[in-house]
Amino acid sequence: MIDPESYNQLRSEISERLKEDRNLLDQLRDEIRPLQGSVRRIQPRNTTAISLVGTDGGNNKIQYDPFLIQLVRVVDSSNNEYCLEAITPSTKISQLSAKQFLDDGTPATALGKMMAYLGVDRLDQLSHMISDNEDSNKPISPSWVQVYREIVEWAILFNIVRETKFGTDTLIVFDGLLRSKVFAKDNFKKYLTGIEEGIDKHKKDRRKIFIVGFAKHSKVLTRYRLAMHLEHILTTDYPAFVEIPRDIETKAYIWSEYARGDDADIGTGEINKFVGGKMFFVKFGNRSRDPIWPIDIFLPQIGEAPAIIGYLLADAVSGFPVPFYPLCLQKAHENAALVDFDYDILQDHIFNGLRNVLGNEGSVIDITRMQDADPARLRY
Numbered sequence: 237m238i239d240p241e242s243y244n245q246l247r248s249e250i251s252e253r254l255k256e257d258r259n260l261l262d263q264l265r266d267e268i269r270p271l272q273g274s275v276r277r278i279q280p281r282n283t284t285a286i287s288l289v290g291t292d293g294g295n296n297k298i299q300y301d302p303f304l305i306q307l308v309r310v311v312d313s314s315n316n317e318y319c320l321e322a323i324t325p326s327t328k329i330s331q332l333s334a335k336q337f338l339d340d341g342t343p344a345t346a347l348g349k350m351m352a353y354l355g356v357d358r359l360d361q362l363s364h365m366i367s368d369n370e371d372s373n374k375p376i377s378p379s380w381v382q383v384y385r386e387i388v389e390w391a392i393l394f395n396i397v398r399e400t401k402f403g404t405d406t407l408i409v410f411d412g413l414l415r416s417k418v419f420a421k422d423n424f425k426k427y428l429t430g431i432e433e434g435i436d437k438h439k440k441d442r443r444k445i446f447i448v449g450f451a452k453h454s455k456v457l458t459r460y461r462l463a464m465h466l467e468h469i470l471t472t473d474y475p476a477f478v479e480i481p482r483d484i485e486t487k488a489y490i491w492s493e494y495a496r497g498d499d500a501d502i503g504t505g506e507i508n509k510f511v512g513g514k515m516f517f518v519k520f521g522n523r524s525r526d527p528i529w530p531i532d533i534f535l536p537q538i539g540e541a542p543a544i545i546g547y548l549l550a551d552a553v554s555g556f557p558v559p560f561y562p563l564c565l566q567k568a569h570e571n572a573a574l575v576d577f578d579y580d581i582l583q584d585h586i587f588n589g590l591r592n593v594l595g596n597e598g599s600v601i602d603i604t605r606m607q608d609a610d611p612a613r614l615r616y
Contacts, residue, residue, distance in 0.1 A: 264463040278475040281546035289568035313567040325378035346395035398434035414449035414513030414532040454530035471524040520560040
């Protein structure tokens with residue numbers, strides 16, 4: 237614990253630093269103040285809303301897993317399961333790539349269909365963050381598994397937009413902003429073109445498909461949250477939204493290209509490789525302190541932003557247990573979550589698999605199973 241004298245010293249130093257940095261807050265207020273005149277009221281509209289969510293790999297509760305098995309699972313708000321597979325960091329990229337196609341080269345999975353459209357047949361061609369791991373002497377980074385999980389989610393969205401037959405106009409809520417740095421070269425640019433082609437195809441069938449990315453947080457909102465409250469932006473007594481200019485986004489991100497869309501001309505001729513949406517801040521509640529959420533609207537649909545946000549409002553006002561958070565997204569999260577019982581079954585599968593691998597030495601598994609995996613926790 238910090239002793240009382242140290243607290244007094246700490247309080248004094250914090251106050252001094254804040255006084256010195258006050259000009260930074262004034263600068264943020266100057267940057268955000270022009271948005272006061274751009275806040276618009278959300279007019280509610282009704283349509284079908286669905287959402288996709290991948291199981292959170294960072295919430296793995298398996299206690300004994302020497303091979304670091306990860307589940308890749310994607311479901312939607314109606315509990316339709318689109319992908320379920322188990323991989324480890326040592327899974328061969330070549331084998332995982334081949335799994336996406338049949339022997340004759342026909343795509344066998346949603347990821348395979350997306351890869352075929354993009355003109356690649358290997359995962360290391362699809363993403364620069366996935367490297368060939370055939371050489372067993374090289375150290376293996378487990379981070380590629382998370383990249384693979386994200387790519388699968390993008391592939392499921394791609395497949396749904398291009399192949400699903402929709403009975404009504406539909407709003408698809410993607411879990412996260414519509415931007416990504418995991419695609420190699422201009423693959424994400426081609427991906428966005430494929431999404432737009434799918435939407436245009438539905439238009440011919442008189443079906444409107446809207447895509448919005450919904451994030452729980454954003455570096456842009458984190459940077460300007462206090463300044464927005466001080467400048468009374470989105471503190472209305474009715475649901476409202478405001479479009480965020482690209483220059484404000486750029487100041488919040490370390491990599492400026494993560495804020496560069498097709499709608500921003502920077503004069504260099506460099507194409508947009510990472511951004512598929514235009515950012516808006518939305519407040520679905522009718523109180524001044526209701527939560528503000530960052531969203532991305534698919535770039536070709538910016539002109540329909542008021543209507544799209546109105547559709548999103550109709551879904552968000554029914555949000556439970558988190559108020560003013562899209563209900564379809566909460567349902568998808570609930571369906572994707574692995575509860576304790578799921579992990580117990582998965583743990584048993586791991587133990588049984590290890591017994592089979594070890595053969596006569598399988599009894600060691602039962603000994604290690606009874607050992608406390610975290611004896612140091614007793615110190616608390």
